[in-house]
Amino acid sequence: MSISGLWLSLLILLPALLAPFVPRAYSQTDSPQRMNIQGGRTTWEILDPNSPSHTLKDIMGEANAGLFNRNGYVLQSGHRNRAQSSRFTASLSIPSLDYGTINKNQSITKNINIVVSYPDLPGYSLSFAQDHPPMSPSGKIIPDAACDNAKEPCNTRQASVWTNPLTPGFGYRVQNAQSSPDFFPPDQYRPFTSLALLDRRPAIVVQSHANGTSVEQTTASVKLISLDANSADQFTNTIIITASPAL
Amino acid sequence: MNYLIPFITLLCILLTRSPVFAEPLSLSISPPLVEITTQTDRSITKEYSIHNSGEKVSITPQLFEYSPEGISSQPLEPSDPWIRIVTEGIGWNEPFILQANEEQRILLSLRIPRNLEEKDYYRALVFKTNPAPTAQFSQSLLQERIVSVLLITVSSSGLTPTAIELSDIKIPKFIDSFGPAHMDMYAINTGTAFSRISGTITMNGPLGESTFALVPTLLLAGEKKHLIAQASPNTGHLETINIPGLYVGAYTFETAIHIGEGSINTYHNESFYAIPWKAVSVTALFFLYVRLKIKRQQDARERVKTKHHVQT
Numbered sequence A: 001m002s003i004s005g006l007w008l009s010l011l012i013l014l015p016a017l018l019a020p021f022v023p024r025a026y027s028q029t030d031s032p033q034r035m036n037i038q039g040g041r042t043t044w045e046i047l048d049p050n051s052p053s054h055t056l057k058d059i060m061g062e063a064n065a066g067l068f069n070r071n072g073y074v075l076q077s078g079h080r081n082r083a084q085s086s087r088f089t090a091s092l093s094i095p096s097l098d099y100g101t102i103n104k105n106q107s108i109t110k111n112i113n114i115v116v117s118y119p120d121l122p123g124y125s126l127s128f129a130q131d132h133p134p135m136s137p138s139g140k141i142i143p144d145a146a147c148d149n150a151k152e153p154c155n156t157r158q159a160s161v162w163t164n165p166l167t168p169g170f171g172y173r174v175q176n177a178q179s180s181p182d183f184f185p186p187d188q189y190r191p192f193t194s195l196a197l198l199d200r201r202p203a204i205v206v207q208s209h210a211n212g213t214s215v216e217q218t219t220a221s222v223k224l225i226s227l228d229a230n231s232a233d234q235f236t237n238t239i240i241i242t243a244s245p246a247l
Numbered sequence B: 001m002n003y004l005i006p007f008i009t010l011l012c013i014l015l016t017r018s019p020v021f022a023e024p025l026s027l028s029i030s031p032p033l034v035e036i037t038t039q040t041d042r043s044i045t046k047e048y049s050i051h052n053s054g055e056k057v058s059i060t061p062q063l064f065e066y067s068p069e070g071i072s073s074q075p076l077e078p079s080d081p082w083i084r085i086v087t088e089g090i091g092w093n094e095p096f097i098l099q100a101n102e103e104q105r106i107l108l109s110l111r112i113p114r115n116l117e118e119k120d121y122y123r124a125l126v127f128k129t130n131p132a133p134t135a136q137f138s139q140s141l142l143q144e145r146i147v148s149v150l151l152i153t154v155s156s157s158g159l160t161p162t163a164i165e166l167s168d169i170k171i172p173k174f175i176d177s178f179g180p181a182h183m184d185m186y187a188i189n190t191g192t193a194f195s196r197i198s199g200t201i202t203m204n205g206p207l208g209e210s211t212f213a214l215v216p217t218l219l220l221a222g223e224k225k226h227l228i229a230q231a232s233p234n235t236g237h238l239e240t241i242n243i244p245g246l247y248v249g250a251y252t253f254e255t256a257i258h259i260g261e262g263s264i265n266t267y268h269n270e271s272f273y274a275i276p277w278k279a280v281s282v283t284a285l286f287f288l289y290v291r292l293k294i295k296r297q298q299d300a301r302e303r304v305k306t307k308h309h310v311q312t
Helices: A003-021 B004-015 B277-311
Strands: A044-046 A056-058 A066-070 A073-077 A088-092 A096-100 A107-117 A123-130 A169-175 A188-191 A204-207 A215-225 A236-245 B025-030 B033-038 B042-052 B057-067 B083-085 B096-098 B102-112 B120-129 B138-154 B164-170 B174-176 B181-189 B195-205 B208-213 B217-219 B224-226 B241-243 B249-259 B264-275
Touching (some): A088 A236, A088 B138, A096 A107, A123 A169, A123 A215, A236 B120, B025 B057, B025 B120, B033 B042, B033 B102, B042 B057, B096 B102, B102 B138, B181 B195, B181 B217, B181 B264, B208 B241
Parallel strands (some): A236 B138, B033 B138
Antiparallel strands (some): A066 A073, A088 A107, A088 B025, A096 B138, A107 A215, A123 A204, A123 A236, A169 A188, A169 A215, B025 B042, B042 B102, B057 B096, B057 B120, B120 B138, B164 B181, B181 B224, B195 B208, B195 B217
């Protein structure tokens, strides 16, 4: 390669070599109605207002954002909790899932649309639970979904494929780009967790950095298959959907 | 012309419509997160509002313990005596009716006892709907629970010992020059109080440096959380930072973590090297192939020469 060719190659490669260093730093500004504060660290201590020399003293500590209240003084320190004045909303498209008549070996799937609005929050989580499996007055139960693979059944923390109409159960899956990865492949379901247990793995944990939006829609699909139902059986239960702000 | 005004009105209504549409079950709560640092023997009153954008509904307020794993399985019964609802007609575990498009203000009173241990108290205020059976056939009733988190640090000085450690740092020592440069890490709050952290990751290389802000996050005492760079262009990756590009030589990722809005609290430095091993391998294979081909041609020529020489 000639010297001029070498220089030409370097010239072509230079923008690519510099690309990772193109500045992408972002700054944050917190602008409440009556002040504009950038950075800084302020903690206020309220001294006894009954003493003759009572003052408000800035002790410049490293306390968390906080609300101090004493004898009429209310002070908010810190400006990171932007959610302090925001509204967190969760909406369900239907009040109940009506299955009609459940027949033996019949697979029934019903959808719920859930819209969550979380302005000024870093994200949110959605958890699904049930009070008990669907139960009939005669004592028949549709068991929790175990999915197709009997050796590695799905559980409340891990979804797996459930397509076999001869596998009974009651379970759910969610369709949202931010859902737990075990829901990504189609036809993967989890059984509902019992409300008496801790929800240690929400179905969806959304962080706003993912797409920069503050309103998200999720479709949850609830599926049931019974092996011994007859047209007279009436199965009922309650599904509990919990929307919680991410911190 | 007669239809123009109604058309424009309809258009305005459609364009200004709220992104959260009216649904049978729709609750909103404000504020969703309250952070309080207080001394003992103090009284704090906090106002919440719960709004029903859906149909008429019965709602029960409940108080749970909150932890990094989420809310506890059972509500606090009896509720913490120092966290009470003081709004008339409303109490913990007592249902009340909220009409469609009605808002209920709820006053929460926190009376921090003098002898309360100085530490963090995390609570979840849960407002749950109480569904009623409506049909004579098989059905699952849906119950909505909406949560507001209450974080309380009880400290006589207002100063809380905070410490953040970085853990599970994963970075390859060598990457290919065609990238991406990537690193994964978690932060653990080893202090005794919740902390808000922010920070930056600065990538230094032979041709300069670039700084990426970390997504500010809140860590409860003892909580371990995954860190994510705000400006990482490849958000599909579940790594802390993932920067595509062309790299040659030695690079470093300098991570600086700030607690609150203070100075740098935790600093970490990791270096890695970018080598064009894929390009080198391909080039080497190409030269090997060319050399083998030339050698074969030379051998073929030699054989022809030898054959010709033997014949003559």
